[in-house]
Amino acid sequence: MWAGQMLCEALNWVIKHVVQEERPHHELGEGFGFPSSHSQWMGYFATFLLSHLTFRHRFAPTGWRIVDVLWRSAVYMGLIGWALAVAYSRYHLLYHTPRQVIWGLSIGVLFGAWYYAVIEIFPVVWPTSVFGRTRAAVLGNSVSTWFRIRDGWAVWEDGGKEVEWLQWRREWERSRFGVRPADRSAKVE
Structure with a gap:
């Protein structure tokens, strides 16, 4: 997940320097405004985590189905609400235009879905593919063993x-x- 965050930030930097769109208020914040990096990061973070909670994670059962469903829904809504609140704050605090925020959030969501598929779904579904072999190499080498890196x-x-x-x-x-x-x-x- 954290490597994806760094890649998402690098993508944001590249887009900002290619588009070079100014912020709505130059005195607030440095650098270019398109797309909003906070919005993009939260889009990535929420999408990656929601994908993980949906496809791979098993919540510990309470014994009551309604409580389990309500808890899972609260976690999902909390993540979505958090991402939207951060994105809105960028507009509300006048750091970005609505367009910069929406594009940032959208790019983050798309990047999060793509990255999760490449890193988590493809290696499991196709373990002999380049994705599966890469994952096996990353987790099975001596450096990863020494650092106790695991999945x-x-x-x-x-x-x-x-x-x-x-x-x-x-x-x-x-x-x-x-x-x-x-x-x-x-x-x-």
Whole structure:
């Protein structure tokens, strides 16, 4: 996701320097105004995250379907609302024109959808494609191993959160009964 953010920012810089459209008020902000980088970034961020929540993430169930649906809807609406609020703020604070904001948001949404497909969907659907082989090379090399770079969603539906939580819970239960983490070989009676 963060590499995509850097690519999205680079795309914004290129577009701004090709189009060279001024901001509505020169005294507010530096550089060119088209497209709004804040709007573009939020479009990218919200689209990437919404795509991930839709296609790969599994929310922990509460046991009540209505609560699960309401929670998921609240998360989706919160992300969309946040993106729209940031985009609107760029216009409201007079940094950009409505056109610059709408284009920024639109470019971000399109880039987010494209980047998510290339990075997350294509490697899973076609693991022997260039996308799948690239992902395997990035995750399987010694440098990635040394930095502990991983893709939890390639292994677990929830990115490993349930396994991580269960591990924490076991350690927490052990600590409640006086077994310190350093004494892991000791048995709890």
